[in-house]
Amino acid sequence: MAALLNVDNLQVAFRGPRGEVPAVRGVSFSLGREKLGIVGESGSGKSTIGRAILRLLPDSARVTADRLTFEGQDLLGLSPRALRNLRGRHITMVMQDPRYSLNPVLPVGDQIAETLRVHGAGGRGRELYRKVLDILEAVQIRDPERVYRAYPHELSGGMGQRAMIAMMLIADPRLLIADEPTSALDVTVRRQILSILDDLVSRRGMGLILISHDLNLVAGFCDRVLILYAGRVVEEIEARNLHACRHPYSRGLLASLPRLEQPVGELATLQRDPAWLDGPVYRFGEEVSR
Amino acid sequence: MTASPMIVVDDLAVHFGEGRDSVRAVDGVSFQVHEGESYGLVGESGSGKSTVLRVLCGLQQQWQGRVTLAGAPLPKRPRRDFFLRVQMVFQDPYGSLHPRFTIDATLSEPLAIHGIGERRERVHRALEAVGLDPAFRFRFPHQLSGGQRQRVAIARALILEPRVLLLDEPTSALDVSVQAEILNLLARLRREHGLTYLLVSHDLAVVAHLCSRIAVMQGGQLVEQLSVEDLRRGSAATDYTRDLIAASSGEIIAQPAQST
Amino acid sequence: MSETLSTAGWRAWLLSERPQSALQARLGQAWLSWNAFQRNRLAMLGLALILLLVLVAAFAPWISPYEPNVQNLRLRLQPPGAAHWLGTDELGRDILSRIIHGARITLYIVTLVVVIAAPIGLLVGTVAGYFGGWVDAVLMRLTDIFLAFPRLILALAFVAALGPGIDNAVIAIAITAWPAYARVARAETLTLRRSDFIAAVRIQGAGAFRIIGRHIMPLCLPSVIVRVTLDMAGIILTAAGLGFLGLGAQPPAPEWGAMISTGRAYLLDQWWVATIPGLAICLVSLGFNLLGDGLRDLLDPKRRGG
Numbered sequence: 143m144a145a146l147l148n149v150d151n152l153q154v155a156f157r158g159p160r161g162e163v164p165a166v167r168g169v170s171f172s173l174g175r176e177k178l179g180i181v182g183e184s185g186s187g188k189s190t191i192g193r194a195i196l197r198l199l200p201d202s203a204r205v206t207a208d209r210l211t212f213e214g215q216d217l218l219g220l221s222p223r224a225l226r227n228l229r230g231r232h233i234t235m236v237m238q239d240p241r242y243s244l245n246p247v248l249p250v251g252d253q254i255a256e257t258l259r260v261h262g263a264g265g266r267g268r269e270l271y272r273k274v275l276d277i278l279e280a281v282q283i284r285d286p287e288r289v290y291r292a293y294p295h296e297l298s299g300g301m302g303q304r305a306m307i308a309m310m311l312i313a314d315p316r317l318l319i320a321d322e323p324t325s326a327l328d329v330t331v332r333r334q335i336l337s338i339l340d341d342l343v344s345r346r347g348m349g350l351i352l353i354s355h356d357l358n359l360v361a362g363f364c365d366r367v368l369i370l371y372a373g374r375v376v377e378e379i380e381a382r383n384l385h386a387c388r389h390p391y392s393r394g395l396l397a398s399l400p401r402l403e404q405p406v407g408e409l410a411t412l413q414r415d416p417a418w419l420d421g422p423v424y425r426f427g428e429e430v431s432r
Numbered sequence: 433m434t435a436s437p438m439i440v441v442d443d444l445a446v447h448f449g450e451g452r453d454s455v456r457a458v459d460g461v462s463f464q465v466h467e468g469e470s471y472g473l474v475g476e477s478g479s480g481k482s483t484v485l486r487v488l489c490g491l492q493q494q495w496q497g498r499v500t501l502a503g504a505p506l507p508k509r510p511r512r513d514f515f516l517r518v519q520m521v522f523q524d525p526y527g528s529l530h531p532r533f534t535i536d537a538t539l540s541e542p543l544a545i546h547g548i549g550e551r552r553e554r555v556h557r558a559l560e561a562v563g564l565d566p567a568f569r570f571r572f573p574h575q576l577s578g579g580q581r582q583r584v585a586i587a588r589a590l591i592l593e594p595r596v597l598l599l600d601e602p603t604s605a606l607d608v609s610v611q612a613e614i615l616n617l618l619a620r621l622r623r624e625h626g627l628t629y630l631l632v633s634h635d636l637a638v639v640a641h642l643c644s645r646i647a648v649m650q651g652g653q654l655v656e657q658l659s660v661e662d663l664r665r666g667s668a669a670t671d672y673t674r675d676l677i678a679a680s681s682g683e684i685i686a687q688p689a690q691s692t
Numbered sequence: 693m694s695e696t697l698s699t700a701g702w703r704a705w706l707l708s709e710r711p712q713s714a715l716q717a718r719l720g721q722a723w724l725s726w727n728a729f730q731r732n733r734l735a736m737l738g739l740a741l742i743l744l745l746v747l748v749a750a751f752a753p754w755i756s757p758y759e760p761n762v763q764n765l766r767l768r769l770q771p772p773g774a775a776h777w778l779g780t781d782e783l784g785r786d787i788l789s790r791i792i793h794g795a796r797i798t799l800y801i802v803t804l805v806v807v808i809a810a811p812i813g814l815l816v817g818t819v820a821g822y823f824g825g826w827v828d829a830v831l832m833r834l835t836d837i838f839l840a841f842p843r844l845i846l847a848l849a850f851v852a853a854l855g856p857g858i859d860n861a862v863i864a865i866a867i868t869a870w871p872a873y874a875r876v877a878r879a880e881t882l883t884l885r886r887s888d889f890i891a892a893v894r895i896q897g898a899g900a901f902r903i904i905g906r907h908i909m910p911l912c913l914p915s916v917i918v919r920v921t922l923d924m925a926g927i928i929l930t931a932a933g934l935g936f937l938g939l940g941a942q943p944p945a946p947e948w949g950a951m952i953s954t955g956r957a958y959l960l961d962q963w964w965v966a967t968i969p970g971l972a973i974c975l976v977s978l979g980f981n982l983l984g985d986g987l988r989d990l991l992d993p994k995r996r997g998g
């Protein structure tokens with residue numbers, strides 16, 4: 143199976159006043175028509191990987207890779223025009239914080255309608271209106287007519303997040319990068335959103351990168367998981383084996399989860415070890431030294 | 433002592449909008465939280481959880497019903513000393529700190545508002561209470577990680593020594609290792625200061641870890657209250673709650689037999 | 693050697709990850725901004741032009757070769773040359789000296805307009821944006837009325853009412869300038885007032901005016917400053933326009949606009965009389981524009997970074 147996305151030795155560093163700060167250090171993976179999870183603590187570079195693939199990083203970022211291709215096209219060498227065409231049509235990203243991604247002075251429905259028009263799927267008048275309502279219903283919004291006319295600040299956190307997801311799905315992309323798409327959703331709504339995504343992957347052959355720090359979610363939903371520490375993949379593992387991960391960092395993350403069935407007095411916290419920065423890494427349960 | 437109610441909410445209702453866009457965001461909600469208790473609020477997205485918290489801390493001033501906080505009725509237009517009783521921690525640690533204020537300025541501000549002296553010492557103590565090195569005092573928020581910012585937000589809420597702390601998804605923007613640190617911190621602070629918590633979260637495991645009783649909301653109504661033991665056992669009265677519990681425990685990694 | 697060591701020490705102090713005092717933290721931030729600003733060549737050019745204006749104005753009596761208002765009819769309309777580098781005007785006054793002294797008037801006008809208009813605009817905009825509702829409606833209709841007229845026409849009307857003179861010109865220009873700043877401040881306030889950090893100070897018991905003054909204004913200030921700097925060229929031109937029409941500074945004050953106005957009569961044969969003050973106006977306007985662009989670039993990425 144030809145891979146959709148190939149990433150080989152991706153490096154991202156931010157130039158700052160105190161010198162260059164590496165954010166991603168040699169990440170390699172390939173993605174087929176499957177669900178790849180990326181987990182890791184805050185600041186480990188998860189969002190930066192997503193942005194690097196879409197070339198959305200600011201000028202202060204230096205991005206290098208031995209290979210960064212989408213369906214064989216070199217993403218690093220694309221012209222701005224080709225890039226714009228690719229983004230939003232073939233690759234889209236659900237950003238981490240919907241409140242900064244939605245326009246605060248436009249009703250949510252109008253923003254979705256605009257996206258529909260851009261993708262030529264609109265129609266006009268009542269037809270367009272109905273389509274937007276259908277989309278809102280598809281992401282489990284209860285009273286779509288009110289939400290259509292609501293401004294972003296009049297929505298609850300989870301409703302805003304769902305509106306964002308709805309907009310990203312209109313494009314019918316071949317690769318979707320979802321950055322914490324369900325962090326503000328309750329489990330039942332989340333399950334329905336995830337089943338929409340799952341459907342897109344299995345029926346339409348979309349590739350999905352799910353960025354999250356929710357280990358339960360990734361374990362139950364994805365096919366494969368990358369565990370990121372300080373910009374490096376310290377462990378790659380099949381999602382269903384995540385409970386048996388081997389890297390001490392991965393184990394530490396698992397141990398710090400509160401569990402419904404097993405109450406504990408004090409939660410375990412992670413003791414970081416400087417050796418993790420460039421020590422051995424694990425692939426599917428085997429130790430490999432890079 | 434522990435049985436005296438700290439928060440009494442009776443038939444609370446909140447409407448937004450007019451005409452065809454009007455919505456009953458909170459629709460006849462009643463519950464009580466005892467002094468020193470930690471009470472969880474879970475439920476559907478958009479079911480009015482955040483709105484209940486905003487009413488209780490005085491941010492949402494249009495509401496109907498009866499609410500009592502620490503023995504006194506909640507005023508419609510709260511005066512300054514009201515805020516000494518109740519404080520709130522927000523979900524997004526990136527948006528809840530003023531970007532141009534140092535940590536010191538952020539923490540001193542509530543003291544200045546209430547004319548409280550000994551600011552240096554109090555700021556120092558607040559930082560220590562949340563486990564932040566006082567060397568961070570003069571950093572700006574963008575020089576802190578998400579977990580450190582959330583600690584600052586908690587320190588700011590505690591510096592006025594309130595008796596009630598409202599927590600709106602305090603860890604959902606944090607990764608699990610930082611979440612564990614913050615949850616331990618919250619548990620310790622409650623023990624040490626005898627605080628009363630009202631916690632909103634989507635993560636039943638988090639709620640179960642911190643709270644002794646839990647209320648489930650759906651469509652602006654409180655559909656069920658249950659104890660944490662009931663929650664762990666999965667014995668709930670409504671389908672919605674059973675569904676919530678099933679969805680949460682089915683995902684637990686420690687039980688590979690159940691995962692697919 | 694020891695000097696490089698001590699500058700390295702200063703740098704380390706400024707860039708310290710754990711500052712020891714509020715002052716050090718603020719200076720460190722300022723230093724970072726200055727570093728970023730320095731990399732923008734055009735903005736530095738703008739800054740240099742403005743600094744030049746300030747220096748010239750400050751030292752005018754010492755650096756000008758002649759008295760600006762002393763007439764010498766025998767030397768009228770001399771072309772630029774060794775004795776009078778930029779020539780003389782129709783009354784034999786040295787144009788270079790008049791330009792140098794005119795810098796004071798320009799700076800005076802610009803400073804006063806900023807001191808009057810920027811705070812008014814900031815206050816009106818933040819109050820309207822924060823309170824919303826009818827307060828917003830009333831204040832914004834008021835600014836709309838002001839914005840509806842071209843600036844020079846409005847300034848003309850005010851000067852006509854107040855009487856000609858430089859102070860009245862300043863007041864007239866300030867009255868026409870603030871609405872734009874109010875708009876900018878209001879737009880910024882509208883997004884800020886719903887943020888969690890404002891909600892957080894509200895539930896600490898802060899009153900509306902404390903929130904506006906201490907928490908919202910500092911965040912609106914950068915965009916207002918940028919707007920003011922970019923506006924400066926327009927202010928100088930309006931002042932010159934009033935001077936040109938005889939409604940601003942009164943003779944014999946060496947106001948640049950008035951100088952163009954008198955030079956106009958000799959434009960074809962003695963080009964320098966009108967052109968030199970025109971160039972001065974252009975340079976200073978350019979300086980403010982470049983500086984404003986640079987400031988905008990500097991302040992933008994920060995806003996994105998939140």
Ligand SMILES: Nc1ncnc2c1ncn2[C@@H]1O[C@H](COP(=O)(O)OP(=O)(O)OP(=O)(O)O)[C@@H](O)[C@H]1O
Nearest residue numbers: 156165183184185186187188189190191200238578
């Ligand atoms: N524009 C930027 N300029 C400078 N540094 C940046 C920038 N964006 C990200 N970084 C840095 O790169 C590192 C990785 O950040 P990134 O946002 O990818 O983390 P993350 O894994 O997505 O974390 P989170 O879970 O908090 O979203 C961090 O140390 C961050 O400070």
Ligand SMILES: Nc1ncnc2c1ncn2[C@@H]1O[C@H](COP(=O)(O)OP(=O)(O)OP(=O)(O)O)[C@@H](O)[C@H]1O
Nearest residue numbers: 296297298299300448457477478479480481482483
């Ligand atoms: N300012 C407002 N104007 C109009 N409607 C609002 C406003 N704030 C909230 N609402 C509506 O009130 C309802 C409840 O919102 P609330 O934020 O309390 O939900 P929530 O339970 O916190 O949801 P989530 O879990 O997604 O955060 C939603 O339908 C929302 O659209």
Ligand SMILES: [Mg+2]
Nearest residue numbers: 188189190238
């Ligand atoms: Mg991220």
Ligand SMILES: [Mg+2]
Nearest residue numbers: 298299481482
């Ligand atoms: Mg909420």
